[in-house]
Amino acid sequence: MAEEKPLPPKIEVARYLLAQGSLFVHLDPRMEGVVVPKWYRTEPQLVLQIGFDMPVPIPDLQVDAEGIYGTLSFNRSPFTCNVQWDAVFALAGDDGRGMVWPDSMPQEISQEIEREAGREPPPPFVEERPSLRVLPAVDEQERRPSTPPTPGERPDYLKVVK
Numbered sequence: 476m477a478e479e480k481p482l483p484p485k486i487e488v489a490r491y492l493l494a495q496g497s498l499f500v501h502l503d504p505r506m507e508g509v510v511v512p513k514w515y516r517t518e519p520q521l522v523l524q525i526g527f528d529m530p531v532p533i534p535d536l537q538v539d540a541e542g543i544y545g546t547l548s549f550n551r552s553p554f555t556c557n558v559q560w561d562a563v564f565a566l567a568g569d570d571g572r573g574m575v576w577p578d579s580m581p582q583e584i585s586q587e588i589e590r591e592a593g594r595e596p597p598p599p600f601v602e603e604r605p606s607l608r609v610l611p612a613v614d615e616q617e618r619r620p621s622t623p624p625t626p627g628e629r630p631d632y633l634k635v636v637k
Contacts, residue, residue: 482576485560489538492568497526499573500543501565502558503581510557512549519583523547523556 492498504511504521515521525536525545535555536545542559564580567573577585 488566488574496569499567502562506562509562512554519581
């Protein structure tokens with residue numbers, strides 16, 4: 476059996492993906508030292524989008540050996556975040572391609588993935604088509620009255636539906 480190649484360092488993947496566009500950082504915000512808004516601190520996963528050319532600029536964005544640092548926008552309010560590499564378990568680019576570090580993944584997320592992997596796929600969707608039938612031809616004379624109805628009068632080919 477072939478030996479597995481070690482995964483590349485997170486910083487290298489992050490820098491490569493950032494050079495392509497924005498970067499989605501999947502992290503465990505509960506880890507010690509992670510600084511994010513307090514309402515996210517109890518969740519097992521948080522996804523931050525960062526980049527050098529974002530609609531809301533991140534002028535202080537740093538991606539270095541320690542992790543990711545920058546002032547991000549949350550509900551249109553600035554908040555300075557600090558994320559160590561130990562808290563990051565996946566990185567993805569704009570196109571969805573990226574990398575996952577399973578050993579860094581929170582247990583709840585790993586368990587959810589295992590549960591999803593163990594489920595049977597949904598049955599294939601088969602669209603039932605209505606059967607078609609031929610209707611007898613209708614004479615145009617039968618369909619429309621020969622004289623137009625007077626204003627306020629309902630033509631006999633229309634029904635009142637309540």
